[in-house]
Amino acid sequence: MKPKCMPLKTTFRMLKHGAVVTGVWMLFAGQLWSQSQGAISGTVMTKASGSRPVRLTIDQRVCGNALQDEGIVVDAAGHLANAVVTLVGVKAPNGNPAAAGVMNEKCRFSPHVQVVKPNAMLTTSSADPVLHTTNAQTESGKSLFNVAVPVPGIKINKPVHGAGMVRLSCNTHPWMKGWVVVTDDVTVVTGADGAFTLPEVPPGKYELRVWHESLKGATQTVVVSAGQPAKVTFELR
Template sequence: MPTCSRLRGVTENFTTRSTDLNRIASSILAKTSHQSRRRSKCREHAGGVPHRHETRATGERCPMRHSKGMRFLTRRTGADVRLAAAIAVAAIAVVWPGGEAVRTGGAQAVGTITGVVAMDDPPVPTTVPVTADQAFCGERVPNEEIVADEKGRVANAVIRVTGVPWPEGVAPPTIDNIGCRFAPHVQIAPTRSRLLVTSQDDVLHSTHSYDDRQRTDFNIAMPFAGMEVHRPLRRPGVVRIECDSHSWMRGWIVVSNDLGAVTDGGGTFTVEGVPAGTHELTIWHERLAARPQSVTVTAGQTTEVAFTLAQP
């Protein structure tokens, strides 16, 4: 029954779209036929006729008797016939069920990539000392340079699908000053997106952005909770975020033209909407490294990959 239902839907779609296209073709052909009849009547008066002349039979005005004008009319009529024929062919080629032609104008065939990023001999979690504003920030905060669970699965690794652009409507990136840390610690964002910088701390922070050439992109003073400031991420590259008031605070934004994702606390990631075909995956981590991988995506299916990170 599902097969019959789907076939019936395709047939109905074919009938509707074919009718619409044929209606357009018929309109063009009718117009062309009228022009052809008019031209034939005008040819009967080829000798010594003024440039605008009423035929005795219909009272219609003939076009100018200049040779170029007649050639233009002939070319125009021929073009209309060819256009009508093309539309009639499209009525079959575009909507006839079976084959890739049925996908014309539709969504691109896509699949999903999912995977795990891990490392051998994960380090024991550590903390770093707080050297300023201890009354508010406390005495120590977690070291987020390498975050891995007991199985070695690594968080905060960025995976990118080379050459695959971001879709429309991606949520804008956000970085928050909270608990004297930047959250999220690592993220990926499309090039030319607008970063929302916020603070939930009633203590002076400065959200200082450096590009991968160590140049300042922006430096925002945030003296109290509730502040919100937008800044553009104009160029692709790895952006480092620091706080001039608190040296341990650090965050990273991978600004990319390529679609990507960040691993969660369990070292897993998912990239949806990847076009079917073979793609190269690259990976970035603030302390670790891994070689790119090639992966083949099948439409409507999920492809699994695994990365192993190591010290560069």
């Protein structure tokens, strides 16, 4: 007996129904997975005073007569910016950035602090019509690269090998400083409000570490429960 062909309209209806069921199941599964995860959020504080402006003596036409030192950036309530918060030993699920950029702009490095994975490519460039250099060194003083950025628009790519804190400086403008945090671990940088959030953290006990370029770092043990954010506050001195 010759098999009957299913009407085209019926076939489309069944396919559509199957797609809807699949979509609903994926949404449900995603919600279940999300509910099985926790999160860590908090604030980094300090009672230290913010850094004072630096008086400039060269290239004032471009740089101005003074710039705010970014060594300690804190608001009136004590919220600390540019603190680096790391979930120790926990790899970033999607990986930290494999490429990043640092701009010499108005005689400062922008961004001041950023996070990349080991062996990431760092692109250094300039928006200023003066000679800059981007001098990258490890905390121990080992030179990674030192390149001149003589004109606006030029872009120079350099790899950042290994893990740890990389300090950026400019040979011609000694007040310029920046940091690149090289790590595979889950890591974020606090904004002007001192706040941070680490989403989708599996339940468990973790070590949370805070680093800052000018203040003493700190660590806390944090317990994460499913579906609930763990709240922490750090005060650096």
